[in-house]
Amino acid sequence: MASEKNVTTTGLLGWIDTRFPLTKLYKEHLSEYYAPKNFNFWYFFGSLAMVVLALQIITGIFLTMHYKPDASLNAAGVPVAFASVEYIMREVPFGWLIRYMHSTGASAFFVVVYLHMWRGLIYGSYRSPRELIWIFGCAIFLCLMAEAFFGYLLPWGQMSYWGAQVIVNLFAAVPLIGPDLSVWIRGDFVVGDATLNRFFAFHVIAIPLVLVGLVAAHIIALHEVGSNNPDGVEIKKNKNAEGIPLDGIPFHPYYSVHDILGIAGFLILFCAVVFFAPELGGYFLEFNNFIPADPLVTPPHIAPVWYFTPFYSMLRAVTDLFTWVMVASAGLGALAVLRARWPMMIKGGAIAALLVLAITFRVFDAKFWGVVIMGGAVIILFFLPWLDHSPVKSIRYRPNWHKALYMVFLVNFFILGYLGVLPPFPFGQAYSLVGTVFYFAFFALMPIWSRIGDFKPVPERVTFKPH
Secondary structure, eight states: OOHTTTOOSSSSHHHHHSOOEEEEHIIIITTTOEEETTOOGGGGGGHHHHHHHHHHHHHHHHHTOOOOOOOSOOOSSBBBBHHHHHHHHHHHHHHHHHHHHHHHHHHHHHHHHHHHHHHHHTTTTTTTTHHHHHHHHHHHHHHHHHHHHHHHHHTOOOHHHHHHHHHHHGGGGGGTTHHHOOOOOOOOOSSSSHHHHHHIIIIIIHHHHHHHHHHHHHHHHHHHHHHHHHHHHHOGBBBBTTTTBTTEIIIIIHHHHHHHHHHHHHHHHHHHHHHHOGGGGSSSOOOOGGSSOOOOOOOOOOOOOOGGGHHHHHHOOOHHHHHHHHHHHHHHHHHHHHHSSOOOHHHHHHHHHHHHHHHHHSSSSSHHHHHHHHHOOOOOOGGGGHOOOOOOOGGGOHHHHHHHHHHHHHHHHHHHHHHHEEEOHHHHHHHHHHHHHHHHHHTTTTHTTTSSSOOOOOSSOOOOOOO
């Protein structure tokens, strides 16, 4: 019976194993979880995301011990929430360190997650049988964006206040229910004390619970089907007589030690930012956020934190001109349908659909379509497993022009992010529109371009050079 349960039957560990599957979990997820032996540095970022999540939760707990979510003014005429952050920074022992670790950790979290997603993109880690892993990962990303947004208001500085004002007002663009929806989110007709308390509750309790649950689901799904690798080869196809993958090695101790190297390198960079440049030139902590929130004074330029700026650029790119361009595109599509050699019934349906689309683009204003585009830029990532029709998973075995296209996509994303930080200007607006079209075209046309080209043969076994 003991061998069937795979547990230790003596001592404290045996007592625990008869009541909780500790040894079983250790073996299934660490010592007997076989990962491909050709992992490279790109595989640091999954473990780093776990480390940063733990860091954010721990520092967040200590911050909530002293933070007060109160928008009213104290005796000095300063909002209580803002004053409590200043109290943490100046009076609480090592409070400045905890606050800077938390604020730097927020940006570090997005750096790590973006790199983790990029690795999944180039190595095809979203392909079968890992679709659910990717979906959980995208849900984590969406949840992380919500967590960052809710937490951004809490310092109650100028940029926090006005950033929340702008973002919440975007919901007013939703047809019919928009105004009521924005009031419901704020809890008032303006961003105020009710908004601050709601956002505090979401940031401290609701979103972290969902985030931890999604991370657990992400890891469970990963360990069920196994990890991908830079070659995109399924190691479970080649096993020895004992059922162990020939190209696999136990995650512990090999990759637990491997990840410690990545964590050490990350902590060096993290500490350098925390101790020497916690604001990082205004990108991690905006200078306007060191000024108490004032509903009567609008900052000259309101922009979100850097990790939201690519999507903010897409939002700003959608102007009235964009809606007319879409109407013209629908018209050209209708002309193309008229010239096509299709049955009249199909032609009529296609033209009617294009006509409805053109009318829709003019009925709803550009602000609404900007919100749709910004949200769609994230939602489209969920469908990536079904958009990629390439015969190979990894970028290693794809045509060179595929690699160039991926690099153009990456550079375009960086440029959109940089433009989102800057105030609007004509060239920036024009590029944002082009960059937004390219972003969506990259995914929308992926079923076509992903299967085109000369693909290299994928090896039967993983390629690995000891180092």
